[in-house]
Amino acid sequence: MSVLVYIDTLNGSVAKNAMEAVNYGSKIGSTTVVTNGSISEGDLAALGNVGAAKVLVNRAVSTNDASQITNIVAAAADSCGATTIVFSQDLTGRAVAPRLSAKLKAGLASGAIALPSADGSVKVNVFSGKAFGNVSFNSDKKIISLTPNSIQIEETGGSAVVEEFNADAGSASLTVKDVQKQEGDVLLPEAELVVSAGRGLKGPENWGMVEELAKTLGAATACSRPVADIGWRPHHEHVGQTGVAIRPNLYIAAGISGAIQHLAGVNGSKVIVVINTDPEAPFFKAADYGIVGDAFEVLPKLKEEIEKLKAQN
């Protein structure tokens, strides 16, 4: 079976969630990757190591224009005869996959967390992480959009053939005026480790210890909704039902009570550590590890202990 995987490489590198999508595709069938922009040929050839046989790159379109990318992916699917098309459910995947679904009349399973089962159905996240659904397709062509950080990448040691792909993308539907890069080293939506804090920290001036712990771990920082709403932290750090939904390997929450709206954004996390002075905080019910204690004392100690662990290894 021929599989096509679209990945977003517009910031000049191949993100981990993009590699996951390629690796996922390669477990379904012979995988061609399509991307656009100015990424280096070497980075693309390296996708062979996660299962790509061939990579098609369109150099002409270097903006994130959903209609142009849709046209490129549709042409690539046609040229390699793909019956399954895979995206990562990242910000670009969310824009392009539905357009492509309508264009090709191909069913779309978004938020997949596992490979298709024997009957072809795909398990996806529904009810904001509180349940799973098995999506079955009524169309010949299928589109699957993979939830980041839901599969383990298996390296194959191969190298992919890279080809320029000059399909007609049509005219641009929008113009990019400005790009405001997020601060911080680790981006929250794709972070494997996240340190988050809430109103229990009492004020924005106390976030130093959250940032220091995150830095020691190589983690992203996050916050609860009230903290973003009162302006202590930027909105893009807000995790929860109306903010970002994340599923890191480790989520450390300090001074967050764990309202159901907050849990909706983090309950896909593999391991949750809750630090709270209130032993009755509802978050402990969703936690794997709990510390009833003061974040002001626990966070610096946690940083210290992690430094010790890192020094040993």
Place this chain on the structure above:
Amino acid sequence: MKFLVCISKAPDTTSKIEFTDGDTKFNEAGVQYIVNPYDEWYALVRALELKESLGGSVTTITVGEVGDESIIRKALAIGADNAVRVNAQANDAYFTAFQIAEYAKANGFDIVFTGKETINYNGSQVGGMVAEMLNQPFVSLASKLELNGAAATINREMTGGVEVVEVNTPFVVSSAKGMAEQRIPNMRGIMAARTKPLEVIEPAACEDLTSFATYSLPEAKSACKYVEADNIAELVNLLHTEAKVI
């Protein structure tokens, strides 16, 4: 300016999620439905703000059965001028998008607003599909939208930051946090909503591309393991050797 806002129902966040009929159906018993928060707080309210400053009208469209009319009245109470209900069960995003696109084609709108996703299916599908069906630009995950004549300036979430894009009407936009602030309907709005037009139309012929065969629930979490606050070394040890996440 004519604005169309896509409104979906969603179970209240505190609802217990259970399934019946051999795990093929969501158990609606005792479930309170609300307007999907992204549709209400961000899409609808921003459309209303634009109408208030520039003039025009705000129409809502919902693909759903008669039971959805309570959430449609809520959207009217918040300030929409009129509402359309496509009389069908919304089981598939493509089917839903097709109905919305057919109505939008026949009636012509400057901007079609959707929420970023629904909180029950989390698919983020309908907006992009409607845009493709209308052959219009699609701006996803907008956190700010300003309109100057036919030119819109939109901030949207991008991997690693925010991108400011310019796009001309007509277009489709999906709305995320930041677009607007939640509005609570007042008594006057609630009274007025009772008599605002709610047109019911029959669906256009369209096949579902997908269906949910079955549902399942995550395995119950084992109880929280407590570590003493003065023994953080033990926590780090557990995270390293037991959970293997650091």
